[in-house]
Amino acid sequence: MKKYTYTEKKDTRSGFGTGLAHLGRTNPNVVALCADLIGSLKMDEFIKENPERFFQIGIAEANMMGIAAGLTIGGKIPFTGTFAAFSTGRVYDQIRQSIAYSDKNVKICASHAGLTLGEDGATHQILEDIGLMKMLPGMTVINTCDFNQTEAATIAIAEHEGPVYLRFGRPVVPIFMPKFTDTENENKFVIGKGIQMTEGNDVTIVATGHLVWEALQAAEELEKEGITADVINIHTIKPLDEEIILKSIAKTGCIVTAEEHNIIGGLGESVARTLALNTPVPQEFVGTQDTFGESGTPAQLMDKYNLNAAAIVAASKKVIKRT
Numbered sequence: 204m205k206k207y208t209y210t211e212k213k214d215t216r217s218g219f220g221t222g223l224a225h226l227g228r229t230n231p232n233v234v235a236l237c238a239d240l241i242g243s244l245k246m247d248e249f250i251k252e253n254p255e256r257f258f259q260i261g262i263a264e265a266n267m268m269g270i271a272a273g274l275t276i277g278g279k280i281p282f283t284g285t286f287a288a289f290s291t292g293r294v295y296d297q298i299r300q301s302i303a304y305s306d307k308n309v310k311i312c313a314s315h316a317g318l319t320l321g322e323d324g325a326t327h328q329i330l331e332d333i334g335l336m337k338m339l340p341g342m343t344v345i346n347t348c349d350f351n352q353t354e355a356a357t358i359a360i361a362e363h364e365g366p367v368y369l370r371f372g373r374p375v376v377p378i379f380m381p382k383f384t385d386t387e388n389e390n391k392f393v394i395g396k397g398i399q400m401t402e403g404n405d406v407t408i409v410a411t412g413h414l415v416w417e418a419l420q421a422a423e424e425l426e427k428e429g430i431t432a433d434v435i436n437i438h439t440i441k442p443l444d445e446e447i448i449l450k451s452i453a454k455t456g457c458i459v460t461a462e463e464h465n466i467i468g469g470l471g472e473s474v475a476r477t478l479a480l481n482t483p484v485p486q487e488f489v490g491t492q493d494t495f496g497e498s499g500t501p502a503q504l505m506d507k508y509n510l511n512a513a514a515i516v517a518a519s520k521k522v523i524k525r526t
Contacts, residue, residue: 204401204426207419209377216314216371218350220245222357222383223282223312227253230280230361236271237284238264243373244284244314264289268297272307280361281309287316287370288329291336302366303339310360311336312369316346317463318491318508319374319413319501328496328504334468336368337441343394344441346370346462346470348380348415352438355383355392363394370412372463374501377416380436397444403431406519407451407458411437411470414461414489414510421515432519440470445477452478457485457522461515463505466490485525487518 226233227249235249236258250257260267264285271281283290290313291298302309313332320328337344343365347353353371360367383392400415401422410418415436422432433451437444452458458478460471471488478484491508505511 204403204422204431206423207379207400209379212375212377213350214373214375215347215350215353216243216373217245218347218353219312219314219357219369219371220248222354224248224252225354225358226361227256232278232280233282233361234258234274234279235282235284236260236267238262238267238289240285243286244312246284264294265297268294268309269301271309272301272305275307275309282312283309284312284314286320286327287313287332288327291332291368292329295335299339303342306341306365308364308366310367310369312357314371315373316370317372317412318496318504318510319372319463321373321501321504322498324498325495330465330491330496331468332370333440333462333464333470337468337473341365342441343367343439344370345394345439346412347438348412348436349376350378351380351382352392356438358383359392359394372413376413379416379419392438395439395442395444397447398436398438399447400434400436401432403433404454405430405432406523407433407435407448407455408461408515408519409435409437409448409458409470409474410461411440413463414515417510417512418461418515420512421519424512424516425519430519430523437470440473443473443477445481448474448477449481452482452484456526459487459489459515459518459522461489461510463510464490465493467493485522487522489514489518
């Protein structure tokens, strides 16, 4: 089985900042808006190099979404930036009416998603945002796993016509995906195309966001016990790469989904729908169990809510027994 290592850790929000700065140099139509969280969203470099293409809206997130929708009419490609809780729940009506309904080319970029927001607690740890956004017709939903993938996704969505929700986080996490380049096609981010990370025959593990690294660690632990896993990195939750999932379960006959999100409405439910409509097989869900979060360090919360490699190992053994 292919082994993944890392030499450094970095927050995925910094990948967004690096990608946005790249767009500032390469795409004159890209503009950025922020709701008083420039430092948290790592937008400083873009602003320094392109001050005339940045709009500080202040703590007025609903207004930011309306302005972003309006900017698209003039051919601009607006990237909005604030915390995931404020990018979705607080402004859902504005996104639905002004952006999704009229298919505006707005890129909603959301940091500090999930439990790993940490000590700010349950009010800021949104675990429902993927479900909210994937229900909107025409909305593309992306949840990246590390710095490099976030940088690549940020650049890719500028070329995609239509509204996008890009979800990333605050904590430093291992960098294990290839570095984005303009010349190496194999390292470019393809919206809607899952990535085969490892090959196995006994269980399919489909993971997204911060749980991809945990899935890889789980696969290594399972291999020690003679269990081989197909690990698939699903960065795009909508549209879902059904082909890669169905091909894998035709071999393994069972599947585990892993996400830093409520199991209601997230990646797991999208996968379950795909299975139900095509090839039903046993499935186990790793995610938060219809609950809010609480205050604590990211590591403490991920362990308490069983969003880790150990939980994926346990779910894999359980689902294999059901085959």
